[in-house]
Amino acid sequence: MIHDLLIWFAQGTAVAAAMMFVLWLLHFPLRNAAIVDVGWAFGLVLITFVYALHGAGYPRRVLFLLPMVAIWGLRLALYLLFTRVSGQPEEGRYVEIRRKWGTNIGIKFLAFFEFQALLDGVLSIPFLLALHDPGKSAPEFENFGAMIWLVAFVGEMLADAQLAWFKRKPESKGQVCNAGLWRYSRHPNYFFEWLIWMSFAIVASGAKYGWIGFLSPAMILYFLLRVTGIPATEEQAVRSKGDKYREYQRTTSVFVPWFPKK
Numbered sequence: 001m002i003h004d005l006l007i008w009f010a011q012g013t014a015v016a017a018a019m020m021f022v023l024w025l026l027h028f029p030l031r032n033a034a035i036v037d038v039g040w041a042f043g044l045v046l047i048t049f050v051y052a053l054h055g056a057g058y059p060r061r062v063l064f065l066l067p068m069v070a071i072w073g074l075r076l077a078l079y080l081l082f083t084r085v086s087g088q089p090e091e092g093r094y095v096e097i098r099r100k101w102g103t104n105i106g107i108k109f110l111a112f113f114e115f116q117a118l119l120d121g122v123l124s125i126p127f128l129l130a131l132h133d134p135g136k137s138a139p140e141f142e143n144f145g146a147m148i149w150l151v152a153f154v155g156e157m158l159a160d161a162q163l164a165w166f167k168r169k170p171e172s173k174g175q176v177c178n179a180g181l182w183r184y185s186r187h188p189n190y191f192f193e194w195l196i197w198m199s200f201a202i203v204a205s206g207a208k209y210g211w212i213g214f215l216s217p218a219m220i221l222y223f224l225l226r227v228t229g230i231p232a233t234e235e236q237a238v239r240s241k242g243d244k245y246r247e248y249q250r251t252t253s254v255f256v257p258w259f260p261k262k
Helices: 002-030 035-053 059-085 092-101 105-123 125-132 139-168 188-204 210-226 230-241 243-251
Strands: none
Touching (some): 002 105, 002 125, 035 059, 059 139, 092 230, 188 210, 230 243
8 A cells, every 4th residue: 555655656746746846847937936826726636636546445535626726726726827927927926036046046936946846745645534535434524524625716706806806906006905894804714725735635534544545634734824925925915015913913814713802
């Protein structure tokens, strides 16, 4: 079993790494490194289909998990493509990264892009375990996971739509989006993203050693709260919006939606 899992993992990660190399080449003419975010989401879909091609998983589990990953990943990849890459200036986070790196930026971005491919491979552990085990599991795992996924998917779409609507208004320039879900959390999209990963782990937990899949939402939570998610986003927001965003920070929950402070 371990040998098969390692082969599958290597194949899936190699596919993601090849795709990231192509995107790295494209980021030069595009002058926009945010295409790596598109690749991160789409890479997880590719890896999952590589695992599914082996066709060894319990059919009901595959029937639930594969559409969950595909619909989530393709929706997120397309959203990021049209809001951060296509016809858009490079996002402030990546402009700041270029400034900090200074020299040999192309090579450093290659390492960054390929690290995202490796990260895709590691995060795909619940998919790997779920799609490998042919053993039947209790239907509650798939049912409960699918319900959590549906709530989180709708929540993430709504948060993204509300932010996009806010940015389209000319009077929103330099202002803080604090309407809809953004009134109750400074990062509702990140919260629902983490909840989606919890739904993947719940479905995978019905497979043999599936509990290991909860490492993925734990990693997502760590990256969102401590590394590339909230810290980088908030630094850029403070740089661009100043005291308005600092007041938003004072009154609004950072992650889990909750009632704003008075």
